Amino acid sequence: MNTYTEFEAVLSIIINRTKGDTYSIVNANATHSNNNINTNTNNNVDSCVDDLEDAHKEFYETAQYITGLIIYPILCILGITGNLLALVVLNHRDMRTSTNVYLSALAVSDTFKLLNDLMYFIILVVLQSDPQTGQIMMSYVYPYAHYIFNMSVCVTAWLTISVAAERYICVCHPSKAKELCTIPRARLICSVVFLFMSVLSIPSGFRYRVETLRDARTNATCPQVVPTALGTNDAFMIPYSWIQNSLRGIIPVFVLVFMNARIINELRKERVKGKKFSARNRITLMLIAIIFMFIVCITPDAIMSTFFGKGYVEEDYLVKGIREITDSLLAVNSAFNFLLYCSMSQAFRNTFLAIFCPFRQGSPSPERLPLSRKGTHSGGGGGGGGGGCGEADGVLRSNGCVLEKDGNSMFASSVVVVVVVVVDTIVWLRSSTSEAHMQL
Secondary structure (H helix, E strand, C coil), X not given: CHHHHHHHHHHHHHHHHHHXXXXXXHHHHHHHHHHHHHHHHHHHHHHHCCCCCCCCHHHHHHHHHHHHHHHHHHHHHHHHHHHHXXXXXXXXXXXXXXXXXXXXXXXXXXHHHHHHHHHHHHHHHHHHHCHHHHHHHHHHHHHHHHHHHHHHHHHHHHHHHHHHHHHHHHHHCHHHHHHHCCHHHHHHHHHHHHHHHHHHCHHHHCCEEEEEEEEXXXXXXXXXXXXXXXXXXXXXXXXXXXXXXXXXHHHHHHXXXXXXXXXXXXHHHHCCCCCCCCHHHHHHHHHHHHHHHHHHHHHHHHHHHHHCCCCCCCCCHHHHHHHHHHHHHHHHHHHCHHHHHHHHCHHHHHHHHHHHCCCCCCCCCCCCCCECCCCCCCCCCCCCCCCCCCCCCCXXXXXXXXXXXXXXXXXXXXXXXXXXXXXXXXXXXXXXHHHHHHHC
């Protein structure tokens, strides 16, 4: 009896111990499973609602607000309007030169870039009033916007190089200008640049995709931009990014610095002390200003993209904030060319007034007073009748009589429209921002 009782007691201990171990294993598995569920839930929540604390988050949000909601709308409205006006003026029959073909193509490329930035501004406005709808718009638009951004910046870079190369030929090798700087050649080069850079940027359009994630906490779904299989393929993306970023920023900067230095040195040699610049040299100075502005605006983006290899979507808040600033500099470059044309080219101002102010007192119509293309040439660098080196001095001629116009008054007239647009834009922005804050 005692033996049976002892055996029963030992068996009871073993059974209880086994139950305890089984419970411990089950409990451990359940705990591990719950941890996985919590981890997945948190990951999904982070995807739908950003709860992460980051020391640079405030910097990013401030940079995004200033650039996206204040700077971009001003630059886009002024820039798109200015580029459209520039296209009308530059394609006027009295402005048909090879240089103006490049500038027209540059205005088209800049307009694409500014339309892309304008879409970004619209999405940010929607995000302020309806975050869910704004997030959906951002996620579905971003992969296409990424392609347009890269394509337009690449095209702008190489059109700027084309302008600089033509001006380099006109100034440094004037004997070859009439043969090389022709309108058909300029149109061919612009077409090749647009086609080649559009094809080169195609992988950028397939770098990101939209993935729909589910928030396990609220059972809601939300779209998120994530890299595609191509975007995560380092064997392809690393060399491709280096090639694209070099063609977009690094190579153009070095080429433009070299050609600008040669052009400026040649102008310094030609300049006669006490005399004003000739018409050809004034056009050259305007193009130098365009090139210099491009170098200043593209360099920060080139450094971030090429040397640091920084993207946007997959980066932290510090990089995103810096990216907002560098991208706004690119928008400045795309928006300010029209103001440079107005301020530095008398021929552009004359044509602008002849087209848009035909009945202005003392401003005859373009049909009656065509612009003369007889500019001052040095070193035999002609190119009149369609060449890029024979821009006029902005003098209007009628029946053989020269009608000089005051440059300051013409510039003031063309700037009035710009000032009105700026004032209207600021008033509209203030009212829209206040309405968005009231809704929040």
